[in-house]
Amino acid sequence: MRAKVNKNAIKIFAACIAILAVFTAGFGFVLMPAGALFAEGPADGTKPFSSEGNIGSRYYRIPALLTAQDGTLIAAMDARFGGTADSPNNLDTAVSTSTDNGATWTDCLAFSFADWENASPSLLPDGSLRILNSASVIDPSLLQDGQTGRVFMLVDAFPYATGFSSSQTGSGYTEVDGEKCLMLRKNGEENYDYTVRGDGAIYDKNGQKTAYSLNSRGEILENGTPLTITQKRQHYWYTVPFATGTGQDVPMHIFYQDALFQAYPTSYLYLMWSDDNGRTWSDPVDLNAQVKSDDAGFTGVCPGRGIQIENGAHAGRLIFPVYSADPETGDQFFSVIYSDDHGATWAAGEPVTLNETVGACMSETQLVQFADGSLQAFSRTQAGFVGTACSADGGMTWQDAQLIDELPLAAGSGCQLSAINYTGKIDGKDAVLLSAPAGDGRTNGFIYIGLIEENAGRYSINWTYKTEVTDANTYFAYSCLTQLSDGSVGLLYEQSNIAQSVDTTLFKTFTVTELTVSAVQ
Structure with a gap:
């Protein structure tokens, strides 16, 4: 019950911020x-x-x-x-x-x-x-x-x-058996030791094929099923930023902060x-x-x-x-x-x-x-x-x-x-x-x-x-x-x-x- 109250409080707080932003712009403070x-x-x-x-x-x-x-x-x-x-x-x-x-x-x-x-x-x-x-x-x-x-x-x-x-x-790629392969890391890990091979499949650091793959857009699939993350929304308290979720699920791209696998940061x-x-x-x-x-x-x-x-x-x-x-x-x-x-x-x-x-x-x-x-x-x-x-x-x-x-x-x-x-x-x-x-x-x-x-x-x-x-x-x-x-x-x-x-x-x-x-x- 406490978690539900907190979520509502966050929504109310975010709404207040949005209203304040409108008034701030309306009164010409920018x-x-x-x-x-x-x-x-x-x-x-x-x-x-x-x-x-x-x-x-x-x-x-x-x-x-x-x-x-x-x-x-x-x-x-x-x-x-x-x-x-x-x-x-x-x-x-x-x-x-x-x-x-x-x-x-x-x-x-x-x-x-x-x-x-x-x-x-x-x-x-x-x-x-x-x-x-x-x-x-x-x-x-x-x-x-x-x-x-x-x-x-x-x-x-x-x-x-x-x-x-x-x-x-770096280029974000490494060579495996003469082929340039995109490097990934698993979210929360330090090393980029997963690779994407020519068939789109993601391989682990031991060279074993995982259940995960990428489509042509860089989005992650598990056993052929697209994975998603929850989209975020940026708010400001004056110049102090904070984020909430929009409630919308979007395809999980390897460039995203919350993705299961992440691309090399270059x-x-x-x-x-x-x-x-x-x-x-x-x-x-x-x-x-x-x-x-x-x-x-x-x-x-x-x-x-x-x-x-x-x-x-x-x-x-x-x-x-x-x-x-x-x-x-x-x-x-x-x-x-x-x-x-x-x-x-x-x-x-x-x-x-x-x-x-x-x-x-x-x-x-x-x-x-x-x-x-x-x-x-x-x-x-x-x-x-x-x-x-x-x-x-x-x-x-x-x-x-x-x-x-x-x-x-x-x-x-x-x-x-x-x-x-x-x-x-x-x-x-x-x-x-x-x-x-x-x-x-x-x-x-x-x-x-x-x-x-x-x-x-x-x-x-x-x-x-x-x-x-x-x-x-x-x-x-x-x-x-x-x-x-x-x-x-x-x-x-x-x-x-x-x-x-x-x-x-x-x-x-x-x-x-x-x-x-x-x-x-």
Whole structure:
């Protein structure tokens, strides 16, 4: 009888907290720090993701944007149900599509973990607020295979309580009889000495087959019967978190805190695809066994876009840029993963070599290509300028890492940027477009146009035009560019760098004339 009374008391207490949260938000106690400036009203733009959309999240971050072959705009972002903080947190992958060049949008969740309820409370502007014990996916990147039409999306995936700084060294796989097998531990045990073999069965540390197995989604079955856990709900007493159950049973995934078997706590690369231009998505496939080395700590997606090489020896190659953190030094460096069979299998290239000029960071990177199929990378650095390097072998290796003086980048930890090839000519030349914040604190966003010059088989970029999107007092954080079917340029960008900001991602379009005639000197 006592247990029943306690459960009711907990329910009443949780209800009181929920009511208090409503009143707190209603009385305007959620205040922004002084000096936080946002772009004035979205009259000249639209919002692919918002708190009023179908998904139900108040918070979104990390834009990716792609124009499909049929002209459909595909946008992807993290739906950050646990607040704007990175992993570990309750983060899912949201997609929004538009068939009218961004005038209207239709949103959905492409992938979602279910260990925590996808509620999205109004939170105080405290960047530490998050759901620490949730599994998560973060940082989308989009790429379409021009030969098959398939659209790929790559994201980072983390088990509960794991993120960038807490990712353990290793791929999460071990080799058994020449086969790479996913490592698991039994809940409550220390060692990851269970393995998942090719038939999906879980084997114990003695190599004996157990009654347990995994399906293709990473969910646990016992003798073929799916197992479940009880979903959790996050509450706050001001900024103090506590959890209750929702009463809903959800499939038991190896990334969940309460799962019977648990995955190794590191970063995983999840690949999904769509064959209907972003409207529906496949279950994710874990690429770690193919592309992540056992001596790597964090390896994650460079958010934004991938690229398909159009010409040269590696024509048709699909490429996603990724970046890693050295487990000992903390240095961050990019590389690529690539596929030469339309996404069926993937391999990893060599990382860029850092030097004194670029410093200890060339992390989140975007790629453009030249007419011969060679590549140029543009990277986030901590040196105050965009970093760059070149590849003549389809991304396998990178040379000549340096900074670009014409492209200032938000000082301090830097910021992600976007770079794309423009299809068509600008001033009679092939061109590259790049967006990034130039000001401190991720302010003063610009779109740059670089005209490609060719001399005796060598390519260079002349940064000719720049257009100010936000001024020096207005935020411009992560962004992604795309070329629309009518030749105009689309930009999806974050209008805030403040924790727990709501509805601050905007899609805008620019004509090439606006980006050249109206450019600043």
